[in-house]
Amino acid sequence: MAFQPEKALVEFFYQQYALQGSGKLMLGSVTGMLNMLPQYPVRGTAYCALAGGLTVFAILLTRAIDSYVPIIARKGGGSSMKLRSCMTSVLAAGCLLLTGCTTQLVxxxxxxxxxxxxxxxxxxxxxxxxxxxxxxxxxxxxxxxxxxxxxxxxxxxxxxxxxxxxxxxxxxxxxxxxxxxxxxxxxxxxxxxxxxxxxxxxxxxxxxxxx
Incomplete structure (x- = not known):
């Protein structure tokens, strides 16, 4: 099969997102908790727990996408890379919306x-x-x-x-x-x-x- 640079690029960014996205989310959660704990210990702990749950959810969903996207693509006769990139975009948009909904006004x-x-x-x-x-x-x-x-x-x-x-x-x-x-x-x-x-x-x- 001939090398397809566009598919390789999508795969590269997807892997980077899967490996680094959870780490960045965890780092942001810890930073936010440390910022809130001196004055708001209960709220800081609650937000850290929420962010930790979202991190675990993101890891599990990433693994599910890796496992089931090729199967769905074969059954539908489509490209697994296109389906994977589409699902990744939907996941990213959902995370942004969830972040906006859980952000508290200061x-x-x-x-x-x-x-x-x-x-x-x-x-x-x-x-x-x-x-x-x-x-x-x-x-x-x-x-x-x-x-x-x-x-x-x-x-x-x-x-x-x-x-x-x-x-x-x-x-x-x-x-x-x-x-x-x-x-x-x-x-x-x-x-x-x-x-x-x-x-x-x-x-x-x-x-x-x-x-």
Missing amino acids: YFNEIYLVNTCGVPLEVEPHHYTNWLPPIAPRLVAPGEQVSVASYKSFGEDVDQQVSCRYSLTVKGAQRTRLISADEMRYALLSIKRERDGSRRSWTLKDGVFCP
């Missing part, structure tokens, strides 16, 4: 404080985020707005994300006030949430935390 919850105290304030939040580095104290002029908490969320509201270790130091010209996590959660109960795409914000004003 939101960014922001808490803002507006200085309505009439004097400049020095504001410093502690344990205020689950994705940003620590920040230095910031000087906020009257009327200005500053972020005092920022959380990456997979559906939780901000009051569920405020850490028990959270605190906010508000320093005025003569006095300093320390706001605890419980005080922040209580203040958020009366604040209406605003939403702009994936960003959700709560704005504290009316001198609620003036020192």
Whole structure:
């Protein structure tokens, strides 16, 4: 039989997909789990289990295709390479659709404080985020707005994300006030949430935390 380069090319890519696809999926699963475990251990473990199940399914389906495609092709009088490439394309499309369906939206919850105290304030939040580095104290002029908490969320509201270790130091010209996590959660109960795409914000004003 004469050498057919197009069939050899399809076979090469199919073998590469079969050998490497599962490994890439497993690597992606482990990476995603490690990224989620510090803040979301239950969700990270669940997603890892789901990805592991998909990996096993992909391996078994690949073996089934290798075993049954030549038999189906002989019975139908067609080319096994064409049938195999068609089934591989369908499998890839299905995996993409399944990935899209299982992808969870990420939101960014922001808490803002507006200085309505009439004097400049020095504001410093502690344990205020689950994705940003620590920040230095910031000087906020009257009327200005500053972020005092920022959380990456997979559906939780901000009051569920405020850490028990959270605190906010508000320093005025003569006095300093320390706001605890419980005080922040209580203040958020009366604040209406605003939403702009994936960003959700709560704005504290009316001198609620003036020192």
